[in-house]
Amino acid sequence: MSTPGKGAESKRAGAGGMGRPGFGGSAIAVPVRVAPATEGEFPIFYKALGTVTATNTINVRSRVAGELVKLYFQEGQKVKAGDLLAEIDPRSYQVALQQAEGTLATNQALLKNAQLDVQRYRGLFAEDSIAKQTLDTAESLVSQYQGTIKTNQAAVADAKLSLDFTRIRAPIAGRVGLKQLDVGNLVAANDTTALVVITQTQPISVAFTLPEKDLSAVISRYRTGDKLPVEAWDRGDTKMQATGVLASLDNQIDVATGTLKFKARFENNDEILFPNQFVNVRLRADTLKQAILVPTAAVQFGTDGTFVYVLDGDKKVKLKLLKTGPSDETSTVITEGLAAGERVVLEGTDRLRDGAEVEVVNDSKDVPAGPGQKLQGKPDSKTDKSAVLGKVEKPNV
Structure with a gap:
């Protein structure tokens, strides 16, 4: 059976030979930096x-046809619901409204006259001066005018609505984009080309x-x-x-x-945040509560599994196999094999083996790293710079 860490050691021995410092051929201590395993909370992400998406995206189009005579917005500005954005030439719609109102007024006058006729015919019919058919015809004419007036009133309302649609307003609050049409262009009702696009970005x-x-x-x-x-x-x-x-x-x-x-x-x-933006x-x-945490840089991988070098006393290290849980760029959760307070080697691991002599070179700024927090401090002047490894992200085991 293989002893713990033998697989990890064999790779280092083949690369550096037995006569290099820290491999048993010399008593020179390997400079290392260490940090204690801590107990704390670890967020699971x-x-x-x-992809960022607007809460609402509105393509503003004209509901009526005509010439675009004015734009009231600046590209990129924020607008409120109901703000005036653009105007279509209203003159033809003003004329149509006047015509509808004139027709309505004419028929209202005819209705009034027909109603007066009915009143007279009823008096004459009571005196037996006219036939019943004459009264019925007069009453029927009143009903016809009443129906015509309702149609005329609807035509007036439609003309007013069309005239109102010549003033194009923002349907929602948001930010307008770049204009799609310039003043002077002829637009059709519900044209496929929008005048402008409004995006609602608060919230997003x-x-x-x-x-x-x-x-x-x-x-x-x-x-x-x-x-x-x-x-x-x-x-x-x-x-x-x-x-x-x-x-x-x-x-x-x-x-x-x-x-x-x-x-x-x-x-x-x-x-x-902008619509269609990509974000991580x-x-x-x-x-996780009361999790055992070590800096991710301390976690190593070998043929026997995941391990760390733990400070054994002040001068030597021992190799400990362990099981890990979730991790991020700075911290790794240890689920088995390590206790809070044990000091693990962060830098200098490439020159270590189980039982190797070490020299701790931490300065006063070294602190344990929690989730999302980088280890502070730098090696002192005695540190062998070739033994210092940069931190790399490691996958969960």
């Missing part, structure tokens, strides 16, 4: 690529997907009513741009990709 949404294997943990928390925090990071994953909450999820898994669509909501008060999404579904 699910990462995905997201980010759509993303998660694989089927992650759904159970996320959906179970979502259905409890908890507001699951969501972070939007830039494409380089170096700067967090906004924080929001999980707002909704789709009702079926995409069979082609095995993923489910989610949507997060961001207030976007500073408008740093981090959904925090849970937080």
